[in-house]
Amino acid sequence: MEPSNKRVKPLSRVTSLANLIPPVKTTPLKRFSQTLQRSISFRSESRPDILAPRAWSRNATSSSTKRRDSKLWSETFDVCVSQVLTAKEIKRQEAIFELSQGEEDLIEDLKLAKKAYHDPMLKLSIMTEQELNQIFGTLDSLIPLHEDLLRQLRDVRKPDGSTEHVGPILVGWLPCLSSYDSYCSNQVAAKALLDHKKQDHRVQDFLQRCLESPFSRKLDLWNFLDIPRSRLVKYPLLLREILRHTPNDNPDQQHLEEAINIIQGIVAEINTKTGESECRYYKERLLYLEEGQKDSLIDSSRVLCCHGELKNNRGVKLHVFLFQEVLVITRAITHNEQLCYQLYRQPIPVKDLMLEDLQDGEVRLGGSLRGAFSNNERIKNFFRVSFRNGSQSQTHSLQANDTFNKQQWLNCIRQAKEKVLCAAGQAGLLDSEGLLPEPGTETREPRGETKLEQMDQSDSESDCSMDTSEVSLECERMEQTEASCANSRPEETV
16 A cells, blocks of 8 residues: 555654654656657567556546756757757757756666665664665666766756757667666566555655655655656657757767667567566466366466456455466465465466456345445446356456456456457457457457556555465355356356
């Protein structure tokens, strides 16, 4: 759970924490121009970007977050350029300065994360050195990389503040960003550990006080730790902006095009490695009630297409994972002081999965009392997944948080099913619901309505933690109930 923005009464027993946090210069955060506000993503195998800005984390940062004031090249150097430079050249200089200023801000934030968070928590023994190393990863090693680029950009800046060429510098420097793969691959495990440690009142208290301090700009620790990933995916956009204002006869154009190709390749490669790391992390935390629940499709998965918390029509919170070829429905539990995911039912092969978009109000909530007193809000944003194979069958009515969340799930499942069927030589046979139509019916290919983005549902928000034995008993009772009702109802919703 993220720290609350509500101010709390200071406690005398920890007032010394503030004294251990070194003074930090509070230079305003650079605000990107309107053309640089757009998200940028590089996709790998039609899966949501791990590195792309995460639209599903809408509440990760408070709306009152303070940002650094905007700085413009023409204002910073206070020179009269209207009579010397064309409007296009002024925009080019602004874009180059944007790149340079962003490096300066990044370096400041990375140093702040170490001095204001890592070092005090280590000195106060709020976390162990091993835990801090896991959470902060290789962050220290990134600072010299960006200091090197900033130094080179400043060295080629003329006395009047203008910069003639940046392409050769970028072509030579960008390959060093390959070292980001270890930092980004560690982020899933780092976030999980940080969320777990927030249950410790000393950790929570320290982070809350930092959040309320001016140096944080109302950003929590994870915001600072995620800044490198965010910066990495902005480089292609920044370089394109410089290239857009570079004349065709400028020698910098060819170098900028080469630099863009380099960074695109690096981001795509890191995105692939990070996706594989994330998939591995969650596969290792799956708990099976019985040996028969293990599935080779899970073992062979290298990509986690999406995952997040959904509710069934009984109001039970489930954590659903969509791997490349299999849908896995689980319950989040605490096992050996770690957040794990216990399988709720048998895994569902994507190729055999049937998907249905349900209209609001169409689902009946489980239990007579619950159904009798239900309101409209509780029966919105449902969709249904089904699986039938001989004597085996499953049907789950699942509720998303909102309409947007539901649509993302529908798109993601449809695209996963289309990919599996394409591999099986059945391309183009899916209908709008991701189903194979009956023979003789008209077919049409599905089209994703929006660009898929990473489902970043915080594991710490789940309140489903329970003893493994409790889930086992509940699942057994539900299985017995389903078996006894199978002959009386044509379709069972779990």
